[in-house]
Amino acid sequence: MGPKYRAPEGMNDVLPESSHLWQYIEARWREHCHRYGYREIRTPVLEYAELFERSVGETTDIVSKEMYILQRGEERYALKPEGTAPVVRAYIEHSLHSAGSAQKLYYITPFFRGERPQKGRYRQAHQMGAEIIGTAQPSADAELLAMVMHFFQSLGILPEALELRLNTIGCPTCRPAYREAVLQFGRARSAQLCKSCQTRLERNPLRILDCKECVAITTDAPPIDPYLCDECRTHFDTLQQLLKMLDVPYKRDYRLVRGLDYYTRTTFEVIAEQGLGAQNALCGGGRYDGLVEALGGAPTPAVGVGIGVERTLLVLQALEVPMPEPPRVGVYVVAFGEAARPVALQVAQQLRYAGIATDLDLEGRSPKAQMRLANRIGARFAVLLGETELAQNAATVKDLQTHEQTLVSQAELAVWIRNRLQTS
């Protein structure tokens, strides 16, 4: 029996029982990025649709059929389907290059793709991203990858649970020749390729390499290495050396040819064996040396990563990694009798002003129900107010763990409680 109104398909409410986990992951990401010298950037949830059409690529599924388009008058907007293009747009728009050095920017953002939802894949999902804009040095790629793996580690995910897959897809100088080689390879075996790969072949031949259906055929496809230009080869070699030096394990994956048009050279993803179903990529990213220029900026190399928040959460839960408990109030104020209720509210405020997380009944429940609630929400102390206490401007503080009761004057209440909350 569905309720009359539900959240849109593939879009989820984060309920209080799990919102603290989101806060935790997001706080960790912020901390982590600050530790690596990044600063936060926030961009609108909407951009002019054209931004994504130009950057992500008109022929990609994302742009051709998954974007949420909003038309308002003459303006065509799209809910952002990924995080990088808006950051690059902002970088150009606000001349962030003028800072003189490469910009390290991080963000946390929702993004939207109109696809059938499944485990770990939603129509509104959330991404933690980081971009280094303004350097072509492989040390940027290496630092970014080390940061990402360090981030997962800091959340308590063991390195064995993850696999960093790494590849290079060359640059506009060398990729065309490789593309041609794969195209020839594919054409020669066109009949054996799956249906979608046959159309893929003409549009974006490299994509046949990461088709699961056609692995058996494409396993013999030519590797890119002999086709790489000197610059791309040096970049990739150096990156691999740096990763080894930094003890960041990775696996070369010749099939890792990302979906978005803007990638050059380095591509990577981190996959998890457990916790995610078919959507086992926790994060993905790569170098996009042509994007800033393509969007109207000066030629500016860059590299970036996006980490799925939902997917990270699923992995943490599947691996049973310890995570924080939801916040609890320390004190619950209980009123015995109607006369005590306004005083209870007053006392609760007094405790809150003193910085003590406090709650009380606002529904007129019986004392017993109030006590039950105090216990259930995990409060450490119940502050009891009845005729006896009111007569003395005092309160009975009950320690709900030890059952000890102490009569404390209302004036000293906050200090009395704060001392015990700190020491226990």
Added chain:
RNA sequence: GGGAUCGUAGCUCAGUUGGUUAGAGCGCCUGACUGUGGCUCAGGAGGUCGUGGGUUCGAGUCCCAUCGGUCCCCCCA
């Protein structure tokens, strides 16, 4: 866009080859304990069995349609 699967109380689920007033646990409320939680016990509230048709003397149970969830393909974080 295609496919698989599920849909009984707020939540997790029982409901036998179709057979009277549809059940349990958790949670909620009340009481035992007239101003005191956690344990126990006794009561109570809460359900158009997703919806609409059909078969039947009779449908939660069978058939069809439809809606929704979940998972998978495609694609991607």
